[in-house]
Amino acid sequence: MRTRIKICGLTREADVDAAVEAGADALGFVMWPGSKRALTVEQLERLASLVPPFVTRVGLFVDQEPDLITDCAPWLDMLQFHGNEPPEACDLYGMSWLKALRMRDDIDLHQEAARYHQARGLLLDAYRPGVPGGTGETFDWSRVPHDPALPIILAGGLTPDNIAEAIHQVAPHGVDISGGVEASPGCKDHDLIRRFIDRAQGADRSPAAS
Numbered sequence: 040m041r042t043r044i045k046i047c048g049l050t051r052e053a054d055v056d057a058a059v060e061a062g063a064d065a066l067g068f069v070m071w072p073g074s075k076r077a078l079t080v081e082q083l084e085r086l087a088s089l090v091p092p093f094v095t096r097v098g099l100f101v102d103q104e105p106d107l108i109t110d111c112a113p114w115l116d117m118l119q120f121h122g123n124e125p126p127e128a129c130d131l132y133g134m135s136w137l138k139a140l141r142m143r144d145d146i147d148l149h150q151e152a153a154r155y156h157q158a159r160g161l162l163l164d165a166y167r168p169g170v171p172g173g174t175g176e177t178f179d180w181s182r183v184p185h186d187p188a189l190p191i192i193l194a195g196g197l198t199p200d201n202i203a204e205a206i207h208q209v210a211p212h213g214v215d216i217s218g219g220v221e222a223s224p225g226c227k228d229h230d231l232i233r234r235f236i237d238r239a240q241g242a243d244r245s246p247a248a249s
């Protein structure tokens with residue numbers, strides 16, 4: 040099985056083209072205004088119109104109003120909820136969706152997977168109080184169950200230098216990166232994107248010896 044790859048926090052047309060060319064399976068567009076990578080609906084429309092078929096366009100939201108999500112929906116293939124959205128709030132749009140879970144010390148992943156059982160997958164991200172995502176920080180990958188009830192997308196502080204070890208340890212369905220392929224917030228480094236994708240695709244997925 041091949042690890043799927045999402046490049047997140049895209050804000051520039053050239054970066055969208057570079058991520059697609061490098062082989063990204065999905066592209067993430069941040070719609071939360073508190074992010075340095077945030078887009079307007081008009082910017083999303085422009086960037087999303089560049090994405091060819093069979094590359095998934097993912098919109099990222101943090102406890103945001105349904106009207107905004109509805110306005111973004113025509114330009115997206117999947118929704119990603121990064122806040123405290125209850126399952127019923129995620130399932131309002133007739134679209135596939137991911138639930139991001141920040142790996143607090145007290146999180147019960149089994150319970151969360153049951154709660155969000157309608158999600159297409161769970162994106163496991165680092166936990167920093169007050170910061171919903173894009174922290175650039177890793178969490179202890181040994182905390183990810185090897186028999187998850189839903190496909191796992193590993194996120195949080197991934198880089199071209201640690202992605203092979205992350206995949207070897209976790210063998211996730213997919214991986215997600217933002218800061219680790221940037222020259223500055225929202226401005227992607229194309230060489231880092233290519234290096235990340237090459238190393239992710241070449242990584243050994245066999246679980247590390249326990």
Ligand SMILES: O=C(O)c1ccccc1NCC(=O)[C@H](O)[C@H](O)COP(=O)(O)O
Nearest residue numbers: 047074172173174175195196216217218
């Ligand atoms: O990227 C952001 O600025 C962001 C802000 C608020 C909510 C989510 C955000 N990003 C969503 C992602 O899926 C990121 O790729 C993920 O958090 C990992 O980020 P990084 O640790 O920088 O690779």
